[in-house]
Amino acid sequence: MAEIRIKGVAKAFGAFTALHDVDLTIADREFMVLLGASGCGKTTLLRIIAGLETATKGEVWIGDRRVDQLPPRERGIAMVFQNYAVFPHLTVFENIAFGLRMKKLPQADVTRRVTRTAELMHIEQLLKRYSGQLSGGQRQRVAVARALAMEPEVILMDEPLSNLDALLRLEMRAELKGVLAGSNTTTIYVTHDQVEAMSLADRISVMNGGKIVQAANPVEVYRNPAARFVGSFIGNPPMNFLAATPAGSGQWQVGGQVFAGPEAPAAEFAIRPEDLHPSDAGLPAEVRVVEPLGPHTLVTATVAGQPFRVVLDSTLAPRPGDVLHLAPMTDRIRWFNPETQKALQ
Amino acid sequence: MTDATLPDAPAAPNHVRRSGNWVFATGVALLVAWVLVPIWLLMANALSAPEEVTAFPRSVIPSFDTASLEFFFGFRGVLDALWNSIQVACVTMVLAIGLGAPAGYALTRFEFPGKEAFRFLVIMTRAFPLPLLALPLAVMFIRTGLDDTILGLALVHATLALPFAVLITFSLFSGIPVELEEAAWTLGCTRLQAFAKVVMPLAAPGIAASAVFAFVISWNEVFAAAVLTIENRTLTAFLLQSLDVSPLHLKFAGGAALVIPALLFIFAVRKYLFAMWGIANR
Numbered sequence: 001m002a003e004i005r006i007k008g009v010a011k012a013f014g015a016f017t018a019l020h021d022v023d024l025t026i027a028d029r030e031f032m033v034l035l036g037a038s039g040c041g042k043t044t045l046l047r048i049i050a051g052l053e054t055a056t057k058g059e060v061w062i063g064d065r066r067v068d069q070l071p072p073r074e075r076g077i078a079m080v081f082q083n084y085a086v087f088p089h090l091t092v093f094e095n096i097a098f099g100l101r102m103k104k105l106p107q108a109d110v111t112r113r114v115t116r117t118a119e120l121m122h123i124e125q126l127l128k129r130y131s132g133q134l135s136g137g138q139r140q141r142v143a144v145a146r147a148l149a150m151e152p153e154v155i156l157m158d159e160p161l162s163n164l165d166a167l168l169r170l171e172m173r174a175e176l177k178g179v180l181a182g183s184n185t186t187t188i189y190v191t192h193d194q195v196e197a198m199s200l201a202d203r204i205s206v207m208n209g210g211k212i213v214q215a216a217n218p219v220e221v222y223r224n225p226a227a228r229f230v231g232s233f234i235g236n237p238p239m240n241f242l243a244a245t246p247a248g249s250g251q252w253q254v255g256g257q258v259f260a261g262p263e264a265p266a267a268e269f270a271i272r273p274e275d276l277h278p279s280d281a282g283l284p285a286e287v288r289v290v291e292p293l294g295p296h297t298l299v300t301a302t303v304a305g306q307p308f309r310v311v312l313d314s315t316l317a318p319r320p321g322d323v324l325h326l327a328p329m330t331d332r333i334r335w336f337n338p339e340t341q342k343a344l345q
Numbered sequence: 346m347t348d349a350t351l352p353d354a355p356a357a358p359n360h361v362r363r364s365g366n367w368v369f370a371t372g373v374a375l376l377v378a379w380v381l382v383p384i385w386l387l388m389a390n391a392l393s394a395p396e397e398v399t400a401f402p403r404s405v406i407p408s409f410d411t412a413s414l415e416f417f418f419g420f421r422g423v424l425d426a427l428w429n430s431i432q433v434a435c436v437t438m439v440l441a442i443g444l445g446a447p448a449g450y451a452l453t454r455f456e457f458p459g460k461e462a463f464r465f466l467v468i469m470t471r472a473f474p475l476p477l478l479a480l481p482l483a484v485m486f487i488r489t490g491l492d493d494t495i496l497g498l499a500l501v502h503a504t505l506a507l508p509f510a511v512l513i514t515f516s517l518f519s520g521i522p523v524e525l526e527e528a529a530w531t532l533g534c535t536r537l538q539a540f541a542k543v544v545m546p547l548a549a550p551g552i553a554a555s556a557v558f559a560f561v562i563s564w565n566e567v568f569a570a571a572v573l574t575i576e577n578r579t580l581t582a583f584l585l586q587s588l589d590v591s592p593l594h595l596k597f598a599g600g601a602a603l604v605i606p607a608l609l610f611i612f613a614v615r616k617y618l619f620a621m622w623g624i625a626n627r
Contacts, residue, residue, distance in 0.1 A: 079527070102532055
């Protein structure tokens with residue numbers, strides 16, 4: 001059992017506060033992705049869990065042990081670094097065996113486990129090479145194999161795919177998901193790539209400004225952002241936001257149309273670009289830029305003077321200057337409090 | 346013609362570029378001659394028969410006569426001085442690396458108050474001229490009984506070599522990504538084990554180079570050696586004292602005996618010395 005509990009963890013670097021009282025529980029064998037822009041504190045949180053950074057305050061529990069005072073080697077974790085950190089003076093075999101030798105396992109066990117993880121990561125033909133003779137993708141595989149060979153309770157990954165080229169990243173992403181699903185480990189995976197987060201995670205923790213804004217499964221995070229930031233950060237193109245003026249109890253006027261909304265003193269209207277369809281009535285959008293992308297067409301427009309993007313079927317070919325009427329799917333409309341930026345309803 | 350069609354910088358006329366090349370070539374030739382001519386003179390004369398050294402006109406190619414060198418090494422006291430030099434240089438090397446490498450590592454990996462001041466002070470140790478320090482040092486050494494000993498001289502030489510040891514090892518450790526150490530910690534190493542298993546194997550060649558450099562600094566140092574030793578002279582101090590009154594061919598032989606090892610050592614470790622100044626040498 002390796003449930004991870006983070007209780008009130010904060011981290012300050014001098015006057016700068018990197019983490020504000022973070023609370024998070026990650027279930028045993030869960031794949032948790034920490035997602036956020038650079039500087040949001042996600043790597044700091046990961047390094048605190050790993051023991052490479054000490055928290056200013058708070059507790060970290062792995063299973064039933066409090067680990068925040070323990071050195072990394074006693075935490076039952078393995079880590080994959082962004083730049084792979086494959087030891088250049090050791091062969092691939094010795095790299096994967098490194099942690100096992102530190103555990104003083106018998107040679108036969110070391111060989112067995114190295115061979116097995118190498119096969120799992122498809123690098124069995126590279127075991128005699130040095131890291132200087134490997135490509136970036138191969139080094140990545142060695143780094144993951146080295147972590148898996150430890151058979152740790154927890155694997156921590158710090159942007160492991162960000163140094164790979166796009167095609168390789170896609171391939172490794174699917175492979176990582178398969179390999180980690182087959183292991184019994186709890187995984188914490190840090191990334192700034194929302195597609196990576198959506199595709200890998202059981203649950204995503206969206207971080208901003210040293211806080212966890214929302215921790216939920218990928219579809220929930222996408223469909224029901226808990227805060228305006230989540231909607232604007234996740235999704236490509238991101239969520240559209242429009243100002244709303246009250247039009248009676250629970251009624252809001254947006255771009256000349258009236259929508260049913262929450263009972264609140266103020267609200268902001270939000271809709272994902274793919275959740276609208278052209279119709280006779282609806283939000284009047286003046287087309288600015290049209291980008292045909294193959295399966296669909298991305299249209300950048302303005303609605304009541306505010307930027308607005310919509311993804312349309314590629315059979316439609318609006319032209320700049322046209323006015324489209326876009327009807328939102330009413331069950332996909334979200335409302336945010338303009339003050340607190342939190343979701344309403 | 347509009348401005349837009351003009352290239353960014355007009356091409357230099359041919360004669361300007363040609364004279365530029367000429368200046369460059371001359372500069373290189375002068376610098377090379379500056380270093381090589383004295384070495385060649387030293388070598389040629391050391392390898393000539395004694396009577397050839399003072400002969401005029403003399404041949405450009407030495408006769409490869411080893412009489413001068415043989416006589417030099419047979420000279421009373423030379424081998425003792427050589428042995429003293431080696432001992433002092435070895436102790437210097439151990440002291441400089443033993444103290445310098447940990448300092449270099451600390452400067453690379455740790456943030457501590459006064460770090461910048463410390464780095465500055467390390468360089469500042471080279472700002473005091475040795476003649477200024479030599480006399481008070483001699484007095485102090487006589488009081489503590491360190492005068493005319495291998496250790497005493499090695500302490501002074503270690504002071505001279507330390508800044509370089511710190512700087513070289515600092516750049517060396519900086520070149521080893523901290524993630525390698527962190528990975529070792531997560532894989533079950535203590536800090537010390539990670540250093541021994543990951544950092545040391547990667548830094549060893551550079552540390553050896555830094556040690557050789559400390560050796561050469563001690564090997565070449567003459568002032569402190571001359572002031573602080575009387576009986577146990579190092580080769581440099583011995584030569585300074587005796588060669589003054591020796592014939593020319595012996596001076597050349599002594600000079601060659603001093604310069605050649607230093608040159609070979611420096612050549613062997615040049616890659617790391619360049620690294621100290623941030624020049625890549627591939």
